[in-house]
Amino acid sequence: MKVTKILFLILAIICCLASSCKKRPTYYMPKEFKDYVDFPVGSYWIYEDSVSGIKDSIYLYGRNLTIYECEHNYCNYEKLEQNFYSSYNNHLRAQSWLISDDTSFYVYSGYGYYAMRKNCNVEYIINYDSIKIIDEWYKNVYCIYNYANDKTYYYWVKHIGLIKKENVDSSENWLLKSYHINN
Numbered sequence: 001m002k003v004t005k006i007l008f009l010i011l012a013i014i015c016c017l018a019s020s021c022k023k024r025p026t027y028y029m030p031k032e033f034k035d036y037v038d039f040p041v042g043s044y045w046i047y048e049d050s051v052s053g054i055k056d057s058i059y060l061y062g063r064n065l066t067i068y069e070c071e072h073n074y075c076n077y078e079k080l081e082q083n084f085y086s087s088y089n090n091h092l093r094a095q096s097w098l099i100s101d102d103t104s105f106y107v108y109s110g111y112g113y114y115a116m117r118k119n120c121n122v123e124y125i126i127n128y129d130s131i132k133i134i135d136e137w138y139k140n141v142y143c144i145y146n147y148a149n150d151k152t153y154y155y156w157v158k159h160i161g162l163i164k165k166e167n168v169d170s171s172e173n174w175l176l177k178s179y180h181i182n183n
Contacts, residue, residue, distance in 0.1 A: 026067060026076040027103050029096060033116055035158040036142065037096065037108045038065075038080055042182030045161060047174040048134075056088035056174065058111065060182075070098070084111055112154045112162040113146045121148035131155065133163050133175050 029038075044059045062083030069076050077098040084092040094110025099119055107121075108114040115122045128141040133155075141163070142156045155164035163176040 024069075024075050026078075027098055028078045029080065029106055030103050030116070033096075033103075033106050033108075033114075034080075036156045036161065037094075037114050039063075039161060040182045043161075043180060045179040046177045047165075048177050050173045050175055051171050054088065055177070056086055058087075058092070059085045061085055068097075080108070082111065112156070112165060113144060113150075113152070114142075114154065114156055115144060121146050123147045128155075131164070134177060136176075138163055 039060055041060055041063050044057060047056045047058070048054070049056075060082060062081075064081045066079050066081075067076050068079040075098075078096075080094075080096040082094045084094065086092050092111050094108060094112075096106055096108045099105035099107060104116045105119065106116060107119060113121070115125070118125065123145050125145075126143040128143060130137050130139045131141045132138075138155075138157045138160070140158065144154045144156070146152050146154065151168040153164070153166040153168070154162060155166075157163050159181065160176075160179060161181075165174040166172070
């Protein structure tokens with residue numbers, strides 16, 4: 001009986017030690033990243049293609065923020081998933097993910113493309129003091145050139161989102177006409 005208790009205690013200690021060895025760090029999206037891409041459900045943006053005159057209304061109807069358990073790099077990270085209705089493209093899905101265990105390597109793709117620093121898809125990132133879109137001036141604009149997939153310039157503003165999307169190959173130039181952030 002005493003041997004059984006000792007074996008049980010040893011087994012319990014081994015299990016505790018083994019489980020503590022497998023504890024993985026959890027990484028969270030930086031506030032700077034979220035300020036550009038994370039918006040409340042009910043927010044919308046209206047764009048116009050300056051080349052064709054076509055309008056597109058994008059409505060955020062679904063948002064899910066979870067902790068994703070990533071097996072290949074032994075960490076957990078905060079993941080944002082969004083569902084949009086687009087009057088031009090029907091439905092759009094966007095999500096964020098972590099490229100490495102460095103939180104400045106978060107990437108967002110779907111509704112637009114956003115990254116806090118260069119990666120395998122981003123050739124360069126430019127910060128503009130201000131840009132005029134239609135009749136509105138936007139300050140502190142963050143421009144990302146994604147050359148790997150679609151050769152597109154994405155222009156982002158904190159707390160507003162994507163204000164311009166310019167595709168180099170197709171001559172599409174989507175400009176933000178109006179927006180509403182549902183606070």
